[in-house]
Amino acid sequence: MARRAGGIVLGLGILTKGPVVLIHVGAPVLLYPFWRDRQGGLATPKFFAGAGLAILAALIPVAIWLVPATILTKGDFVYDLVWNQSAGRITGNLHNSHGRPFYFYVVLLPLLFIPWIFVPHVWRLHLTARIRGLIQTRSSDLSALRMLTMSFVAVVLVFSAISGKQPHYLVPVLPLATIVFGYFMAEVPPARIKAAAFCMLAMFGTGHAIASATAFKLYDLTPLANFIDERKDAPWAVDFDYQDEVGFLARLQRPFESTDNPKGWLRSHPGGYVIDKSFKDPETSGQVAFRLHVERGYLVVLKGQH
Numbered sequence: 001m002a003r004r005a006g007g008i009v010l011g012l013g014i015l016t017k018g019p020v021v022l023i024h025v026g027a028p029v030l031l032y033p034f035w036r037d038r039q040g041g042l043a044t045p046k047f048f049a050g051a052g053l054a055i056l057a058a059l060i061p062v063a064i065w066l067v068p069a070t071i072l073t074k075g076d077f078v079y080d081l082v083w084n085q086s087a088g089r090i091t092g093n094l095h096n097s098h099g100r101p102f103y104f105y106v107v108l109l110p111l112l113f114i115p116w117i118f119v120p121h122v123w124r125l126h127l128t129a130r131i132r133g134l135i136q137t138r139s140s141d142l143s144a145l146r147m148l149t150m151s152f153v154a155v156v157l158v159f160s161a162i163s164g165k166q167p168h169y170l171v172p173v174l175p176l177a178t179i180v181f182g183y184f185m186a187e188v189p190p191a192r193i194k195a196a197a198f199c200m201l202a203m204f205g206t207g208h209a210i211a212s213a214t215a216f217k218l219y220d221l222t223p224l225a226n227f228i229d230e231r232k233d234a235p236w237a238v239d240f241d242y243q244d245e246v247g248f249l250a251r252l253q254r255p256f257e258s259t260d261n262p263k264g265w266l267r268s269h270p271g272g273y274v275i276d277k278s279f280k281d282p283e284t285s286g287q288v289a290f291r292l293h294v295e296r297g298y299l300v301v302l303k304g305q306h
Helices: 002-017 021-030 044-073 076-091 104-112 120-124 127-136 142-161 167-187 190-213 215-219 222-229 262-268
Strands: 236-238 273-278 288-294 297-303
Touching: 002 021, 002 044, 021 142, 044 076, 104 142, 104 167, 127 142, 142 167, 190 215, 215 288, 222 288, 222 297, 262 273, 262 297
Parallel strands: 236 273
Antiparallel strands: 273 297, 288 297
16 A cells, blocks of 8 residues: 555656656665665565556556646647657757756755855764764664665766756755764754854845845846736737746736747837847837846847837
8 A cells, every 4th residue: 555655646746847756766766775774674576566566556647647638739748748858858958958067966065065064063073983883883774874875876976967957956855965964963062053054044144135135136027027017918029038937927818929020020010019138238219118137138128110
C-alpha cells in the first residue's frame, strides 16, 4: 500500500514539475546499494522491486492527463511539452533555456549555505574527524548520512550536466544538505547560531528594503498594465520577445498580436498600439504614447494615427 501511495505522489510530482522530478527521486533509488543499511535494510533486489511498483503506480495520474491530452491535440502539444522542452533544456536548444557553464552550481553552492558559513564554530567542526569516528564506531546514522550526501551530490552533478540552469533548480535538494549540515552542527552552541541568523536576517531585511525602493521598481510593470487596461478595446501588438509579462496585470481578454514591422502594422491598425523594447531612452515624440524604464532599457508604446 505504501509503495502504491508513494507512486501516486511521484506521479503527481511529475504532473506538477515535469520529468525533472525523476532526477530527484531517481538519485537515492539508484544509489541504494551504496547507502543501504547492511544490518537491517532491505535486500537490493527487493528494494528495486518495490521502487519499480512505485514507478508503475506513478504512471496512473500521469496517464489520466497524458492520454486525453494526446487525443485532443493529436499528439503535437504533448510532443512539444514532454519531449521538445525536456530535451531542449538538456541540450540548451530550447529558446530561453538559461544555458550556463558546467560549474555554475559549484560556484553557487556557498551562497546556498548562508548564513551558516558565517558562523565561526561551523568552521571548527572537524568534519573529517567526526566522519572517521562515525565509520569506526559503525554508527547507525551512517546509512542516512550516506543517502543524503550521495543524493545531493548526484543531483547537483546531473543538473550541472544539463545546459539549462537556474539557481532555484537546486531548491528541492536543499533539505538534503540542510539535514546533514544540521546533524554536524548539533554541537554548536545555539546562541552562536541565533546570533548569526539574526545578523543575516537584519542584512537581508535591510537589503530588501533598499532594493524595493530602487532596483525592484525596474521590474514593476504596473504602470504599463494600467495604460493597456485603459485602452484594452484597441488593437495591440508586440515587437519583441514577449513572455506574457503584463497579461495578468492588465487583465487581458485576448492575446497580443506579434509583428516585426511596427510601422506597417500601425498603418493597417491606425487606432492600435505596438509595444516595443528599446535599449536607449526613446524620449517623447509624436508616435510614443508611453514609455517605462525597466531593466536593460525601456518598454515603449507606439501609437497609430489616432
